[in-house]
Amino acid sequence: xxxxxxxxxxxxxxxxxxxxxxxxxxxxxxxxxxxxxxxxxxxxxxxxxxxxxxxxxxxxxxxxxxxxxxxxxxxxxxxxxxxxxxxxxxxxxxxxxxxxxxxxxxxxxxxxxxxxxxxxxxxxxxxxxxxxxxxxxxxxxxxxxxxxxxxxxxxxxxxxxxxxxxxxxxxxxxxxxxxxxxxxxxxxxxxxxxxxxxxxxxxxxxxxxxxxxxxxxxxxxxxxxxxxxxxxxxxxxxxxxxxxxxxxxxxxxxxxxxxxxxxxxxxxxxxxxxxxxxxxxxxxxxxx
Amino acid sequence: xxxxxxxxxxxxxxxxxxxxxxxxxxxxxxxxxxxxxxxxxxxxxxxxxxxxxxxxxxxxxxxxxxxxxxxxxxxxxxxxxxxxxxxxxxxxxxxxxxxxxxxxxxxxxxxxxxxxxxxxxxxxxxxxxxxxxxxxxxxxxxxxxxxxxxxxxxxxxxxxxxxxxxxxxxxxxxxxxxxxxxxxxxxxxxxxxxxxxxxxxxxxxxxxxxxxxxxxxxxxxxxxxxxxxxxxxxxxxxxxxxxxxxxxxxxxxxxxxxxxxxxxxxxxxxxxxxxxxxxxxxxxxxxxxxxxxxxxxxxxxxxxxxxxxxxxxxxxxxxxxxxxxxxxxxxxxxxxxxxxxxxxxxxxxxxxxxxxxxxxxxxxxxxxxxxxxxxxxxxxxxxxxxxxxxxxxxxxxxxxxx
Numbered sequence: 001x002x003x004x005x006x007x008x009x010x011x012x013x014x015x016x017x018x019x020x021x022x023x024x025x026x027x028x029x030x031x032x033x034x035x036x037x038x039x040x041x042x043x044x045x046x047x048x049x050x051x052x053x054x055x056x057x058x059x060x061x062x063x064x065x066x067x068x069x070x071x072x073x074x075x076x077x078x079x080x081x082x083x084x085x086x087x088x089x090x091x092x093x094x095x096x097x098x099x100x101x102x103x104x105x106x107x108x109x110x111x112x113x114x115x116x117x118x119x120x121x122x123x124x125x126x127x128x129x130x131x132x133x134x135x136x137x138x139x140x141x142x143x144x145x146x147x148x149x150x151x152x153x154x155x156x157x158x159x160x161x162x163x164x165x166x167x168x169x170x171x172x173x174x175x176x177x178x179x180x181x182x183x184x185x186x187x188x189x190x191x192x193x194x195x196x197x198x199x200x201x202x203x204x205x206x207x208x209x210x211x212x213x214x215x216x217x218x219x220x221x222x223x224x225x226x227x228x229x230x231x232x233x234x235x236x237x238x239x240x241x242x243x244x245x246x247x248x249x250x251x252x253x254x255x256x257x258x259x260x261x262x263x264x265x266x267x268x269x270x271x272x273x274x275x276x277x278x279x280x281x282x283x284x285x286x287x288x
Numbered sequence: 289x290x291x292x293x294x295x296x297x298x299x300x301x302x303x304x305x306x307x308x309x310x311x312x313x314x315x316x317x318x319x320x321x322x323x324x325x326x327x328x329x330x331x332x333x334x335x336x337x338x339x340x341x342x343x344x345x346x347x348x349x350x351x352x353x354x355x356x357x358x359x360x361x362x363x364x365x366x367x368x369x370x371x372x373x374x375x376x377x378x379x380x381x382x383x384x385x386x387x388x389x390x391x392x393x394x395x396x397x398x399x400x401x402x403x404x405x406x407x408x409x410x411x412x413x414x415x416x417x418x419x420x421x422x423x424x425x426x427x428x429x430x431x432x433x434x435x436x437x438x439x440x441x442x443x444x445x446x447x448x449x450x451x452x453x454x455x456x457x458x459x460x461x462x463x464x465x466x467x468x469x470x471x472x473x474x475x476x477x478x479x480x481x482x483x484x485x486x487x488x489x490x491x492x493x494x495x496x497x498x499x500x501x502x503x504x505x506x507x508x509x510x511x512x513x514x515x516x517x518x519x520x521x522x523x524x525x526x527x528x529x530x531x532x533x534x535x536x537x538x539x540x541x542x543x544x545x546x547x548x549x550x551x552x553x554x555x556x557x558x559x560x561x562x563x564x565x566x567x568x569x570x571x572x573x574x575x576x577x578x579x580x581x582x583x584x585x586x587x588x589x590x591x592x593x594x595x596x597x598x599x600x601x602x603x604x605x606x607x608x609x610x611x612x613x614x615x616x617x618x619x620x621x622x623x624x625x626x627x628x629x630x631x632x633x634x635x636x637x638x639x640x641x642x643x644x645x646x647x648x649x650x651x652x653x654x655x656x657x658x659x660x661x662x663x664x665x666x667x668x669x670x671x672x673x674x675x676x677x678x679x680x681x682x683x684x685x686x687x688x689x690x
Binding site: 002003006010011013040109110113117118119120122123124128129135136137138139210211212214215216217220250251255256259260263264 | 328331470499500502504505506507509510511513514525530533536537538540541542554557559563603624
């Protein structure tokens with residue numbers, strides 16, 4: 001039971017880390033290597049609001065998410081759209097966007113170091129135990145998990161049942177055909193990128209409740225997010241959540257039953273298996 | 289194209305002329321410092337390294353500079369970010385020497401960066417007094433790089449002393465024989481865990497839980513759960529900052545409270561106390577200082593006032609002391625000639641008075657008087673074990689997260 005719940009909580013954390021990048025990569029086709037930095041920025045914002053203003057990180061999301069949405073929209077509009085316009089193929093766009101966002105990640109690290117200094121940031125919010133089934137779990141992790149479920153569920157419903165969501169899915173499947181049937185691909189991509197950034201920053205704010213962050217730690221989150229979205233399938237919200245939960249439970253089980261030193265090995269083994277047997281992701285269909 | 293080249297050339301010429309002018313006038317000592325401002329170790333360097341270095345420069349200049357022969361010379365500090373990248377650390381040292389033509393250099397931050405930069409410091413002939421390098425290779429390193437000095441101590445001694453603290457508590461009947469031992473799976477953690485396991489086992493302790501976790505892991509609920517299930521008397525974790533915080537956090541959540549709770553790096557950071565408040569009363573960690581020493585207290589106060597943050601209770605003071613030592617060597621020789629200063633440092637008969645107390649170097653360029661284990665007592669991280677230093681207080685039992 002401990003393993004299952006701890007694994008679920010960890011999976012929730014992973015989902016928060018990966019959902020945003022999945023929107024950005026799946027729909028806008030931007031392999032955003034500065035994703036981890038956006039997450040850390042969300043965490044810093046939460047830290048700052050909490051320590052300076054005593055604003056609780058969950059309430060702070062009301063501010064953090066819209067600000068991150070606007071910032072990411074601007075980033076897409078002014079820094080990435082020129083790349084999208086000149087790209088001749090999807091491959092070319094991926095190479096360009098990887099290079100551009102890789103550079104952006106350094107710029108973000110520099111800005112955060114300048115603004116917040118290079119030190120460690122953490123704070124105590126809901127760091128109390130919650131008793132469930134005879135074991136105790138950190139309340140802040142439970143809160144983050146619940147919000148991960150809410151955010152993931154809302155995104156999935158919205159993408160599946162709303163008109164705009166349908167547009168985004170169309171772009172994800174095939175941008176050229178989508179524009180043929182009257183979808184404004186450019187707007188849909190910008191929307192997906194900005195929304196992805198907002199989700200990532202939200203994840204950062206929640207993760208900062210129990211992670212010690214510093215300005216340079218973003219790349220670790222980017223790596224984790226990459227594994228998860230590739231396992232779950234690019235552009236597939238449901239797949240991302242399932243992959244995150246599987247990874248969380250697998251890592252926790254290995255850590256508790258075998259050895260904590262093997263968690264990374266377990267994660268990469270799963271990744272390898274998915275790549276071998278379901279190369280398009282857990283729920284993916286081979287694309288024609 | 290040509291115009292750009294010309295502008296660059298002109299700019300370079302102006303810079304060169306400015307540099308030449310400065311070295312002709314020479315009423316300042318140029319000091320170079322390259323250490324992490326970004327990258328994985330930036331967090332630690334921001335707590336320990338940079339404020340101590342800048343504070344020493346600031347205080348020295350406030351006092352009118354160093355007395356070099358019959359001149360008073362102020363210090364000019366040139367800083368570079370080595371990005372926690374060994375390659376960058378080497379390039380930065382090269383650039384400081386050849387382009388900025390600094391007279392002396394501050395040793396980098398952390399064991400790894402110091403080892404990476406040691407060959408280039410030696411090749412360029414700069415004294416390298418390290419305040420954050422802890423290894424067991426001192427004799428071999430001093431042989432290979434006679435310009436390299438060590439102030440902070442030796443890893444094996446720290447691991448041994450940590451184990452000996454437990455042996456002492458067990459022999460006094462305060463704790464039992466059961467130890468849970470975990471470590472971060474990198475060179476540091478593996479080495480420290482190995483040494484402490486050896487000492488503990490040869491003293492009749494039983495290792496009831498042992499595991500390692502990958503570098504960068506902060507999801508440590510399974511580790512604490514496993515340790516707790518083994519019901520140990522003592523918990524020893526050779527950890528780095530992120531995991532030190534995460535292990536403590538998780539131990540509080542799961543109310544895992546053995547009689548000894550030890551985490552390694554960052555336990556002595558002021559941020560650790562800021563994060564956990566008085567819950568950490570009785571937690572042990574690596575390093576320590578004599579917190580009652582007026583010299584340390586004055587340093588801590590000046591550090592707070594200058595940098596707006598407290599020093600850590602371990603390597604901050606050692607980093608500051610490395611510059612005190614260098615300054616005293618410069619004043620004693622009355623020279624800013626590197627070879628002369630280095631020769632003075634290499635003369636083992638010299639003793640330096642620092643905020644750590646008196647320091648001298650043995651035949652391995654090694655300072656033999658340093659703190660090894662500390663414990664949070666009454667909101668202060670006090671040294672409870674040391675080699676050659678007075679002021680160690682008695683270890684207390686950890687009586688749970690308040």
